[in-house]
Amino acid sequence: MWRYVLKRALLAVSIIFSISLITFLILNVLPGDPVAMMLGEFADANKIKEVRHNMGLDLPLWQQYLQWITNLVKGDFGSSYFQKKPVLFLILQAFQYTSYLAAMAYIIALIIGLFMGIIAAVNHGSWLDRFLMSISVLGISAPSFWVAILLQIYIGLRFKIFPVSGVQTSIGYVLPAIALGTRYAASISRVTRASMMEVMGQDFIRTAYAKGLNPFRIVMVHIFRNALIPVITIIGADIGSLLTGSMITENVFNIPGIGKLLIDAINRRDIPLVQGGVIYVAAVCVLIYFIVDVLYAVVNPNIRLGDK
Amino acid sequence: MKKSIALKLDSFGKEIVKVEKPHGYYYESFRIFRKNKVAMISLGILILLILLAIAAPFITSFDPDKQVLSERLLSPGVKGHLFGTDEFGRDIFTRCIYGCRISLSVGIISQLIASVIGYLMGVSAGYFGKKTDDVISFLIQVFSSIPFLLFAMALMYALGSGLMNLYLSLGLLSWANTARLIRGQVLTLKQQEYIQACIVNGGSSARIIFKHLLPNCIPMLIITNTLGIPSAILTEASLSFLGLGVPSPTASWGAMISSAQTYIRTNTYYSLFPGLFIIASVMAFNMLGDGLRDALDPKLHK
Amino acid sequence: MSENTEKNILEIRDLNVDLFTERGVLPVLSHINLNLKEGEILGVVGESGCGKSMLASAIMGLVDKPGKITGGEILFDSEDLVSAGKKRLQEIRGNAISMIFQEPMTSLNPLMSCGKQITEAILAHKKISRKEASSQALEMIRSVGIPMPEKIFDAIPSRLSGGMRQRIMIAMALCLKPRLLICDEPTTALDVTVQAQILYLIKKLRKEFKTTVIFISHDMGVISQMSDRVAVMYAGQVVEIADKKDIFSMPSHPYTVGLEAAIPKMDSDTDKLESIPGSVPMLYELPEGCLFSTRCSHCTDQCKLKRPELTILDEAYPDHLVRCINKDCLAVQHSS
Numbered sequence: 009m010w011r012y013v014l015k016r017a018l019l020a021v022s023i024i025f026s027i028s029l030i031t032f033l034i035l036n037v038l039p040g041d042p043v044a045m046m047l048g049e050f051a052d053a054n055k056i057k058e059v060r061h062n063m064g065l066d067l068p069l070w071q072q073y074l075q076w077i078t079n080l081v082k083g084d085f086g087s088s089y090f091q092k093k094p095v096l097f098l099i100l101q102a103f104q105y106t107s108y109l110a111a112m113a114y115i116i117a118l119i120i121g122l123f124m125g126i127i128a129a130v131n132h133g134s135w136l137d138r139f140l141m142s143i144s145v146l147g148i149s150a151p152s153f154w155v156a157i158l159l160q161i162y163i164g165l166r167f168k169i170f171p172v173s174g175v176q177t178s179i180g181y182v183l184p185a186i187a188l189g190t191r192y193a194a195s196i197s198r199v200t201r202a203s204m205m206e207v208m209g210q211d212f213i214r215t216a217y218a219k220g221l222n223p224f225r226i227v228m229v230h231i232f233r234n235a236l237i238p239v240i241t242i243i244g245a246d247i248g249s250l251l252t253g254s255m256i257t258e259n260v261f262n263i264p265g266i267g268k269l270l271i272d273a274i275n276r277r278d279i280p281l282v283q284g285g286v287i288y289v290a291a292v293c294v295l296i297y298f299i300v301d302v303l304y305a306v307v308n309p310n311i312r313l314g315d316k
Numbered sequence: 317m318k319k320s321i322a323l324k325l326d327s328f329g330k331e332i333v334k335v336e337k338p339h340g341y342y343y344e345s346f347r348i349f350r351k352n353k354v355a356m357i358s359l360g361i362l363i364l365l366i367l368l369a370i371a372a373p374f375i376t377s378f379d380p381d382k383q384v385l386s387e388r389l390l391s392p393g394v395k396g397h398l399f400g401t402d403e404f405g406r407d408i409f410t411r412c413i414y415g416c417r418i419s420l421s422v423g424i425i426s427q428l429i430a431s432v433i434g435y436l437m438g439v440s441a442g443y444f445g446k447k448t449d450d451v452i453s454f455l456i457q458v459f460s461s462i463p464f465l466l467f468a469m470a471l472m473y474a475l476g477s478g479l480m481n482l483y484l485s486l487g488l489l490s491w492a493n494t495a496r497l498i499r500g501q502v503l504t505l506k507q508q509e510y511i512q513a514c515i516v517n518g519g520s521s522a523r524i525i526f527k528h529l530l531p532n533c534i535p536m537l538i539i540t541n542t543l544g545i546p547s548a549i550l551t552e553a554s555l556s557f558l559g560l561g562v563p564s565p566t567a568s569w570g571a572m573i574s575s576a577q578t579y580i581r582t583n584t585y586y587s588l589f590p591g592l593f594i595i596a597s598v599m600a601f602n603m604l605g606d607g608l609r610d611a612l613d614p615k616l617h618k
Numbered sequence: 619m620s621e622n623t624e625k626n627i628l629e630i631r632d633l634n635v636d637l638f639t640e641r642g643v644l645p646v647l648s649h650i651n652l653n654l655k656e657g658e659i660l661g662v663v664g665e666s667g668c669g670k671s672m673l674a675s676a677i678m679g680l681v682d683k684p685g686k687i688t689g690g691e692i693l694f695d696s697e698d699l700v701s702a703g704k705k706r707l708q709e710i711r712g713n714a715i716s717m718i719f720q721e722p723m724t725s726l727n728p729l730m731s732c733g734k735q736i737t738e739a740i741l742a743h744k745k746i747s748r749k750e751a752s753s754q755a756l757e758m759i760r761s762v763g764i765p766m767p768e769k770i771f772d773a774i775p776s777r778l779s780g781g782m783r784q785r786i787m788i789a790m791a792l793c794l795k796p797r798l799l800i801c802d803e804p805t806t807a808l809d810v811t812v813q814a815q816i817l818y819l820i821k822k823l824r825k826e827f828k829t830t831v832i833f834i835s836h837d838m839g840v841i842s843q844m845s846d847r848v849a850v851m852y853a854g855q856v857v858e859i860a861d862k863k864d865i866f867s868m869p870s871h872p873y874t875v876g877l878e879a880a881i882p883k884m885d886s887d888t889d890k891l892e893s894i895p896g897s898v899p900m901l902y903e904l905p906e907g908c909l910f911s912t913r914c915s916h917c918t919d920q921c922k923l924k925r926p927e928l929t930i931l932d933e934a935y936p937d938h939l940v941r942c943i944n945k946d947c948l949a950v951q952h953s954s
Contacts, residue, residue, distance in 0.1 A: 019457070026458040034467070034474050149546065149598035151553050154573055154591035161580045161587070172580075211724040217680055218719075219739040219790065220712030229738075230727055252465040256554055260577065271558055274473050286470050294461050308729070 020298040085284035095284035106265035110254045112185040117192035125200025147194025156187035156260040173262040184261045203235040244300030248293040348611040355607020358600040369416035378407035380414040381565045399589045411567035418568045422552040423545040429487025434494025442502025459492035472560040494540045535612040543605035546598040628654035633690035644901035659831040661845030669854040670834045679707035713743040716791040720803040722783035726775040733771030758789040781812035853909040860938035870940045
C-alpha cells in the first residue's frame with residue numbers, strides 16, 4: 009500500500025512540475041510582449057524596459073523559469089503588479105471562497121446525483137427512470153453560468169430569500185452552489201445508474217438474492233457499494249472542472265473567489281497574479297487527483313493486490 | 317527479391333483487414349444507428365443547426381451586428397423580433413443563429429485538431445513503445461490533469477481572442493483522452509498476426525500506421541471526436557462569457573448571456589434563448605455520440 | 619404421479635417458463651414435470667442452453683425479466699412457490715431452499731469478507747445476535763474443510779482460489795440447514811482434482827444435513843457419480859427420467875443414448891470421439907414435431923408431426939419415463 013502511495017505521489021509531483029513548465033511557456037513564450045500588454049498601449053519604452061528588468065524578464069528564458077520555479081517551491085509566488093500584495097496571499101484569501109463554494113456544490117451534487125442514480129437503476133426501464141435520465145441529460149448540457157442566471161431571475165429575484173450577489177452570509181452560497189452543482193449531479197446520476205446496472209447483472213447479486221436477503225439491503229450493501237467504485241473515479245475527474253467551473257459561477261454571483269481574482273487579473277494583464285493563480289489551481293487539482301487515487305485503492309482492495 | 321515478399325505480405329495483410337472488419341461494417345453500424353430514435357432525432361437537430369448556421373443570412377432579414385438604438389431591449393415578438401432585441405437593438409434571434417457558426421465550428425474544428433494530435437500521439441506510443449511510450453504516456457497524464465477551462469483561459473489570454481485561437485487552444489488541450497484510447501487500441505491491434513507480419517517483414521512504420529492501424533482506429537476516433545464536441549462548445553461558451561472568446565461584436569451564445577446578465581431584472585428573455593441554443597447543440601452532440609458508440613461497437617453487430 | 623409412499627419434497631407440475639424478447643415469446647421450459655423424494659439426489663443433465671439453469675431459477679423464485687413463469691406449479695412441501703408472494707419466497711430462499719452456482723470466481727461479493735457474507739445469510743433468516751451468527755458462520759467455514767477458518771473468515775474472496783471460494787459458497791448455502799439444495803454446475807469451472815474434492819464434500823455434507831439435492835451438470839460422468847435419479851433435458855423439456863442405473867444400463871431416448879456414447883471411454887480402442895451431429899436448435903426456430911427430430915438418426919415422418927409426451931416406456935419400470943414415440947427402434951437398440 010505504501011509503495012503504491014509513494015509511486016502515485018512521485019507521479020503527482022512530476023505532473024505538477026510539468027504543468028508549471030507549460031504554464032510558464034504559455035504565458036511567456038507565446039507572441040506578444042507581456043509587459044507591453046500589461047502596461048497598455050501608451051506605455052513608453054523606458055518604462056517597459058524598467059519593468060522588464062524588475063521582473064527579471066530580460067534574463068534568458070530558462071533562467072527565468074528556474075528562478076520562478078525555485079521561488080514557487082519556497083512559497084514565493086511574487087507580488088501582484090496592480091494590487092501590490094503578495095500573490096500567494098491574494099490567492100489563499102480568494103481560494104477560501106472558491107473551495108467553500110465548490111465543496112458545497114459538490115455535496116449537493118453528490119446527494120442529488122447518487123439518489124437519482126439509485127432510483128433510476130432500481131426502476132430501470134420504467135417511466136421514472138426515463139424521466140430522471142431526461143432531466144440529467146438537460147443538466148449535463150446546460151452551461152453553469154446560464155443556470156446561474158436563470159436561478160437569479162426565477163428564484164433569487166422572485167423570492168428574495170437568496171441574494172443574487174455576494175456572500176455576506178452563508179445563504180448567499182445556496183444559489184451559486186446549485187448552479188454549479190447541477191451539471192455534476194446530472195453526470196453523477198448517470199454514472200451511478202450505469203454502474204449500478206452493471207453490478208446488478210453480476211453473479212454475486214444473484215447469490216445475494218439466493219440467500220434470501222431483503223431487497224433493500226441488496227441494493228444498498230451489495231449493489232451500491234460495488235457501484236460506487238467507478239463513481240469515485242468520476243469524483244476525481246470532476247474536481248478539476250469543478251474548481252474552474254466555480255470560477256465562472258463566482259463571476260455571475262460576484263463572489264470574491266479565485267475565479268474573480270483571475271479574471272480581474274487577466275483583464276488588467278497582471279502577469280504574476282495570472283501565472284501564480286493558474287499554477288496554484290492546477291496544483292490543487294493534481295493533489296486532489298492524487299488523494300482520490302489513494303482513496304480509490306483504499307475502497308477497492310483488489311487494486312492494491314493487482315488482482316484486476 | 318525481398319521487396320516482393322514484403323509486398324505480398326502487405327496485400328495479404330490487407331486481405332485480413334477485410335476479414336477483421338467485414339465488408340458491411342459501416343453499413344451494419346448505420347443500420348443499428350438508424351434504429352436508434354434518440355440518436356436520429358439528435359442528428360436531425362444538428363443538421364437543422366448546421367443549416368441555420370450556413371443559411372443564416374437567408375433566414376433572417378436582420379443584420380446581426382447592426383445597432384438600432386431606437387429598438388433596444390424589446391420583448392419577444394415585438395416589431396418582428398422573434399426573440400426580442402438586445403441592449404443595442406440587435407435582433408436576438410439573428411444573433412442566436414449567427415452564434416451557431418461560432419459554436420459549431422469551434423466544437424467541430426477544435427475536436428478535429430484534437431483527433432489528429434491524439435491519433436498521432438496514441439499511435440506513436442502504442443506502436444513504437446519503449447521510451448516513446450513512456451514520454452507520451454506521461455504527457456497524456458499531464459494533459460489529462462490540466463484543468464481544461466483554466467488553461468483554455470490562459471491560452472486565450474496569451475494568444476488573444478479570436479476564432480482561430482479558439483480552434484487551436486481547445487484542440488491543443490483536448491487530445492489526451494483520444495491519445496489514451498488510441499494507444500490502448502493500437503496495443504491490442506499490434507498483437508494481431510497481420511500487423512505482426514507487416515512488422516516482421518520490414519513494412520515501413522508510416523505505412524503500417526496509416527494504412528493498417530488507422531482504418532481500425534477510425535470508429536474510435538469518430539466516437540471520441542463526437543463526444544468531445546459538447547465540452548468544446550461549453551468551454552467556448554464559458555470563454556466567451558468571460559470575454560476571452562471571439563471579440564465583440566461577433567455574435568456568440570456565451571457572450572450574449574454575459575451581456576444579458578445586466579438585464580436580468582428588466583428583460584428576462586434575453587438570457588434564455590442563447591442558453592437554449594447551447595443546450596440543444598450540446599445535448600444533440602452528446603446523444604449522437606452515445607448513439608454512434610452503440611452503433612460502432614462490433615460486439616453489438618449481428 | 620408417483621405411487622411411492624415416500625413423501626415428495628418437491629413436485630413440479632407442468633411448469634412453463636417463457637422469455638419475452640423482441641423475437642417473440644420463446645419457451646425456455648415447457649411442460650416440466652418432476653418429483654423429488656426426500657433425501658435423494660436428482661441429477662439434471664443436458665447441453666448448455668437446454669434450460670437447466672432456468673429450472674433452478676424457477677425453483678428459487680428468481681426468474682427475472684425477460685423470463686416469466688407462464689404456467690404450472692412448483693410445490694415445495696405442498697406449498698406452491700409459483701403463486702407465493704415475494705416476502706414468502708424471500709423467507710424460503712437461502713433458508714429452506716438454497717443454491718450453489720457455477721462460477722465461484724464471480725458469485726461472491728468482491729468487497730465483502732467471506733465470513734461477513736455467510737453471517738449475512740444467517741442473519742437474514744434467524745433472529746440472533748450478530749456475534750452468534752458470526753460464530754455459526756465460522757463453524758460452517760470450518761466444516762467445509764477450509765484450513766485456518768479464522769483467517770479466511772476475514773479475507774475478501776479475491777484472496778482465495780476457485781476451490782476455496784466454492785467451499786465458501788457451499789458453507790453459505792448450507793449454513794441454515796436447507797431442506798433442498800440446488801447445485802448448478804458447481805464444479806464446471808474448477809480443476810479436475812478440486813472438482814473431486816468438492817463433489818465429495820457435497821455428498822458428505824448433504825448426508826450430515828439430510829438435505830435433498832438437485833444436481834445440475836452437463837457432464838454425464840459427474841452426474842453418474844452424484845445422482846440417485848437422472849433427468850435428461852433437451853431444449854427446455856425433460857426427455858427422459860429414470861433411476862441412475864436404468865439411465866445408464868438402458869438409455870431409451872435417442873438423445874440420452876447419444877450423450878452416453880459421447881463420454882470418452884478409457885478402455886475402448888478407437889481414437890474416434892463420439893458426438894451428436896448438429897446442435898441444440900435455437901429457441902426461436904424449434905421444430906414443429908419432436909424437438910430432437912432435427913438431430914435424431916431414428917427420426918420418422920411421424921416424429922416431425924407431433925411433439926411426443928413423457929410416457930412410461932415399459933410397465934415393468936414405472937419410474938422410467940421417456941419422451942419418444944419410436945419405442946420399437948429403441949428396443950432394437952437395446953438388444954444390439
